[in-house]
Amino acid sequence: MMSDEKTVACPICGKAAEARYKPFCSTRCADVDLHRWLNESYRAPAVEDPEGLPEEE
Numbered sequence: 811m812m813s814d815e816k817t818v819a820c821p822i823c824g825k826a827a828e829a830r831y832k833p834f835c836s837t838r839c840a841d842v843d844l845h846r847w848l849n850e851s852y853r854a855p856a857v858e859d860p861e862g863l864p865e866e867e
Contacts, residue, residue, distance in 0.1 A: 822839035
């Protein structure tokens, strides 16, 4: 019987993700990701709203 689950690579090290730590392969990689979030290593680019900016003369 075929499984419907796809093999997902761990976003930290690239190994196959384990179901119990998904999307990571281990507690270590999950902790590395958490550390990056807590240190604000992950950032979304800011997009300025052109209508909110003061007009240039």
